[in-house]
Amino acid sequence: MTTRATFSAMLAAMLIAAIMLTGCSPQAAAEKKTTLTIWYWNRGLDDKLIEAARTRFPNVRIVAQKVGGDFKSKLKTTLAAGSGGPDIVAFNDWVTEMFPNADRFYDLYKLGAHDIEKDYLPWKWQLGVTPQGRMVALPIDTGPTALFYRADLFEQAGLPSDPEEVHKLMGTWDAYLAAGKKLQDALGDGVKLTDNIGTIYTQVNAQSENIYFDKADAFIGKDPSSSMKRAWDLAVKASGMGLLANANGGTPEWSAAMNTGKIASFVGAVWNKEILRQAAPDTAGKWRVARAPGGDGNNGGSFLAIMGTSKHPNEAFRLIEWLQNPENQVKSFADVNLFPSAKTALDAPALRKKEDFFGGQATGEIFTASALHVKPSYFGPRYVNVNGIANRQLQSVSTQGKDPDQAWRDTLARIDKELLR
């Protein structure tokens, strides 16, 4: 064969392949079966449940894709491309960042979500609905918060160690900080009340109805109804009292501090149980969980949405509705610790299991009570920007010795500038 003939043959082969690929669109191969692609991250959904969904929906071919790495960026790239994405996609608590582009997703209210709304925790449900009333995403799990504390250290310091008594004594943040002072006075400098300044700031805000924005996306941080200044002042106060170990979450420093007993307590969401268990194996049995000082709150929690490019929104909705029905949320909790967002799921015995790591306490009781009392809140698409600014300044206060008043002024000035961009 001459080179030219080879070349033409190759070209012809490529052309044929191209025609075949485009010709074989879904209709031909799966006339009866609808294909639904789901994007989620590892442990974002219960894999066993997805397997069960395949038998429950025999006419749907479910393509479950675990997207690793920077999930949000990959989703954004797909949205920017405008085609070729999945039918169903998982969101984390950054659901609020998607609100300006809510029209890129199906309004779940129009697909029948009204009928199941009563089954879910109202505050969680509302987090997936835009202020204009468009429902972008259906709840998966929640992250109710509570106080994690070392019962043995509290006892040594002469503080109560029983969850109910702990909450009675430390019902407010000020009382909690005062107890921290007592704890550190009794145990010496080797133990700190809590991990870092950001934890206090974040958790005070997590208990609030009004944080940075009202529903018209106007900044309300300077308004007395906002929790921002209160959270700021409490965080600064804790830093000034020397109650912080300055160990940031997710670092080896944090794990080591937890494992060696340098940190006596922290307010955190239910998913911290697993993190703590892995970070601090040597402290097994010594931790307890009590209702948080200052009230109940929520941190994180995920959602499912249907992409506007999906050709099968009704089938997709039926699938996610089933995946997140109360009964299946209990299964997801048992399999991968996704804390339910459906009200009746919270009553399941699976949530009341005693845990050895927490000295035989059934911490689910605390978190369930917390989940039922979270206040509805609105975060706004620019929550992450503003929150980042405040946290950076607080870090400077706690670790660089920056003057808190100056830091507060710098924070507000920076936010003003940020919101004009």
Add this chain to the structure above:
Amino acid sequence: MNRRLTAEIWKHRKAYAAISPFFIVFAIFGLFPIAFSMYLSFQKWDGIGDMTFNGLNNYRFMLGDPEFWHAVTNTLLIWVYSTIPMLFLALVLAFLLNASFVKCRTFFRIGYFLPNVTSLVAVAIVFSTLFSSNYGLLNYALNLFGLQSVEFLQRTWGIQFAISLMIVWRWVGYNAIIYLAGLQSIPAVLYEAARMDGATGAQAFFRITVPILRPIILFTVITSTIGGMQIFTEPQVLVGNDGGPGGGGLTIVLYLYREAFINNYFGYGAAVGWGMFVLIALFSLVNWRLVKGSSN
């Protein structure tokens, strides 16, 4: 006029077809993103919705943003802290690796190059435990000598020191190998003649080795500049997206990443990329002048 040119191209069409894959791939993955980022830098875009024309606002915000200049200063400081000791150390290492009295030279050559092929994220995690305030190896050693612990990763200088050390550790072997190749091209007679004239080892190093290696040194300085201006993974893994307490590890690329991918200002991120381009070009020019000029 183009008739002949077209005919000429047609005549060599097979050669052009043969070299075309590179250019096609480059156009898609190299040229297009560059051109697009230029276009993007004049837009306001959250990464999903519609772009709106933003004029020079992105550039104006960048030049007026103290955090951008903070990032530029951090990057330059880290570049100075890392590049100068690194290249000097690499030169000395190369000289030693080339010396006849060293045994097992291949072993050492591989040994010094090995850090370069280690996973960057793993390295950053190891360094973060080395420098950790309460449980770090470094503070353990300090305590052994009766010294006070230092909160390295909570101080601006400490963060920059840790990042620089990571860069030095990772790249010193790479540069040493490049220098070694240069050293081996220097004829031995020059050293012999110098020794006969009574020159010491140090004199031979500074009077013969360094001048002959100048073009190679220029090469390593420029590649280190380009690499140093783009430091990202080290600070991100070591101290997080904000560059740690006080922002000592906030480099330009980390700032770009934060503004684009965390704060959703993709147009602005593109503008920062072009700002960085100008900075690298300027620096390479200055380097070139410095290293080239002093040889005359």
